[in-house]
Amino acid sequence: MVESKIIVALDRMAESDAFELAEKLKGEVWGFKANDLLDKMGPRECIYALRKYGKVMADPKLYDIPNTMKNRIEVYFGGVEEKGKITIEEMYQADIVTVMACVGIDALIGVAETKSGFKVPTDIAVVTVLTSFDEEECNINLGGPVKAKVLQYARNTVLAGCDAIVCSAQELLFLKEHPELDGLIRITPGIRPKGTSADDQKRIDTPGGAVKNGADLLVIGRAITENDDPLAAVYGINANINSIDM
Ligand code: C5P
Numbered sequence: 001m002v003e004s005k006i007i008v009a010l011d012r013m014a015e016s017d018a019f020e021l022a023e024k025l026k027g028e029v030w031g032f033k034a035n036d037l038l039d040k041m042g043p044r045e046c047i048y049a050l051r052k053y054g055k056v057m058a059d060p061k062l063y064d065i066p067n068t069m070k071n072r073i074e075v076y077f078g079g080v081e082e083k084g085k086i087t088i089e090e091m092y093q094a095d096i097v098t099v100m101a102c103v104g105i106d107a108l109i110g111v112a113e114t115k116s117g118f119k120v121p122t123d124i125a126v127v128t129v130l131t132s133f134d135e136e137e138c139n140i141n142l143g144g145p146v147k148a149k150v151l152q153y154a155r156n157t158v159l160a161g162c163d164a165i166v167c168s169a170q171e172l173l174f175l176k177e178h179p180e181l182d183g184l185i186r187i188t189p190g191i192r193p194k195g196t197s198a199d200d201q202k203r204i205d206t207p208g209g210a211v212k213n214g215a216d217l218l219v220i221g222r223a224i225t226e227n228d229d230p231l232a233a234v235y236g237i238n239a240n241i242n243s244i245d246m
Helices: 015-025 036-041 043-053 066-077 105-116 135-142 146-160 169-176 208-214 230-242
Strands: 006-009 031-035 055-062 096-100 122-126 164-166 185-186 218-222
Touching: 006 015, 006 230, 015 036, 015 208, 015 230, 031 218, 036 043, 036 055, 043 055, 043 066, 043 164, 055 066, 055 169, 066 096, 066 105, 066 164, 096 105, 105 146, 122 146, 122 185, 135 146, 146 164, 146 169, 169 185, 169 208, 208 218, 208 230
Parallel strands: 006 031, 006 218, 031 055, 055 096, 096 122, 122 164, 164 185, 185 218
Antiparallel strands: none
16 A cells, blocks of 8 residues: 555546446555545435545535534534444544635534544545636635735634645645744645646646645545546656656
């Protein structure tokens, strides 16, 4: 098993295709991210099934009032599930669950309190500014420049007691200037190996660039899932990361 920082986003895949790919990449990546697969299969069943192949990032990007956020975290991503006398809750819990930063600090505090009651640890990752936003879209939709909003949301993440932020690799150096954020896990989507299409992503970086600037984990979807040889794509990305001078 290699130490990899790659989380493969299993977006828009039939269940059978997703698990076939996961079997192929097992041991070569950190794990797998489920978004629409959570809805298709149900969160618990999806997480349980993906555990066989690596760690699991559940990406429902929860956005709701504080009480409903707490309910969803508790009901779908925590709690105790018993079969006979064997408690198997860890099999049903994701390693990481995502919530939207723009729910505000009260909802984030509620989520952090709820997950602190879980017997098995789950990290809450707070999605700051979507990597598909450029400056203009961030201003229009979130009311400020990218860096200011990412900083505000990252500070809220720390204050609330959540564990990780999701941001683009382009903000990582700036975030390093803020020691109050040092304990946060940094997860970066918008990763594009050299020569691949940006698609709908606006704030992108290469795998090596993201890790050099401080990314702990990289969410990568299409560059792997749409490659004719996904395993070769993973080898290439891991090699790109391992080649950087830190
Ligand atoms: O295919 P691609 O590598 O662009 O996929 C990126 C994945 O990361 C998608 O599943 C998307 O939902 C997710 N994501 C993102 N930007 C964020 C948070 C999550 O692209 N800020």
